[in-house]
Amino acid sequence: MEQRTSLGQLVETIVRSLVDNPxxxxVRQIEGERTVIVEVRVAPTDLGKVIGKQGRIATAIRTLARAAATKAGKKVTVEIL
Known part of the structure; x- marks a missing residue:
């Protein structure tokens, strides 16, 4: 399995488990030479659930994605739209 696929799948799996409208x-992934950008779009009613109180859920998602990307020698940015 490619790292690109697993990073996107990781974020998608986490986000789908949090929202009411999975x-x-x-999830869209933009692959650069050393950087990966993962764009996550959710229903407007689910945005608060993905961001969390004071951004804690979003921070946790970004931390998990960053850990997985570091293992592959890449940097990742998770954008929640």
Whole structure:
């Protein structure tokens, strides 16, 4: 399994488990030479659940993605849209 696929799948799995409308979750991955950008789109009603109180859930998602990317020698940015 490619690292690109597993990073996107990791973020998608986490986000889908948090929201009320998992079918509306869209994850897009932009791969650079050393950096990966993961864009996450959710339903407007689920945005608060993904961000969390004071951004704690979003920070946790970014930390997990960063740990997985570091293992592959990459940097990752998770954008929640």
């Amino acid at each position: 079918n509306e979750v869209q």
